[in-house]
Amino acid sequence: MKKRSARPGDSRNHERRFSERQTASGEDNDNLATREGRPVRLPATTDAAEEGAEEVGGNALADGIAAAVDALRPHLRAILMGIGCLLLAAISWMWLQQQRAALVAKSWDDYMFAISPVDPAALADVATQHPGTPAGEWADLIQAEMALDEGAELLFVDRDRAMPKLQAAADGYAALLVGRQKGLLAERAMFGLAKANESLGKIDDARQGYEAVASDYPGGALAGMARQRSRSLEGERAQEWYTWFAAQKMTPPTPVDNSPILGAPAGGFGDASPAGAAPAPETETPAAATETPAAESAPTTTPPAQE
Secondary structure (H helix, E strand, C coil), X not given: CXXXXXXXXXXXXXXXXXXXXXXXXXXXXXXXXXXXXXXXXXXXXXXXXXXXXXXXXXXHHHHHHHHHHHHHHHHHHHHHHXXXXXXXXXXXXXXXHHHHHHHHHHHHHHHHXXXXXXXXXXXXXXXXXXXXXXXXXXXXXXXXXXXXXXXXXXXXXXXXXXXXXXXXXXXXXXXXXXXXCCCHHHHHHHHHHHHHHHHCCCHHHHHHHHHHHHHHCCCCCCHHHHHXXXXXXXXXXXXXXXXXXXXXXXXXXXXXXXXXXXXXXXCCXXXXXXXXXXCCCCCCCCHHHHCCCCCXXXXXXXXXXXX
């Protein structure tokens, strides 16, 4: 019997029938797994499809990076210069912060050295060498307080020397209060300025300063004293006393030479004159020299207590 030769269509029909049988077999297996409660196996994608998808994605990413590099290439030099400037600015800022911290630490060391014990010249150096630092400002405050204390003491002895020191104290306090926020230093400067104005005879300014301390720092250590001083300056009685006190001529007393004479007895020579010496002529003291001018009477009211 003659064998029939295979035709091209037979091979394709055979592959189609084999694929149909595999599909039917897979469906029967899935149905059987469903009935038995087993998980159904999903058809897996082919390796060729996965590799093709990965290749397409990789090509798209590479194309995007290449396009970005091409777009930035004309500006690459400017970008690098900008990054360098930012790095330089960051390094400079860090260096300045370190230098400032070292300067602040040294200013406090100089301040503590100047006030232990208090050295006016050293305080002036701290204020001059460290302006704008907390230590320098506290040095200015201590100098103003020293000028106020010295001026207040001289006010009852030598008014001509007292007034410049009181004015210097007031100027120092006022300079510390320029553009300053609230704080301990500002509280003390405000209170000191009020005291300096009171000593200078500026009663209205002094009372306003005391009231500002009491209102701005109600819980501060100086609030109670500020309220007390403000009440003591109210009314005409206080104004009359300060007006009278400003009219007084406070001059230092004439110094008296009490140095002992060599060879003189402890009780002095008395009425005896040295041997061979002519007696001193008796002169009549003018009446005008012996009369004491009437002193200006003070107001009958009791002056407010001085701090």
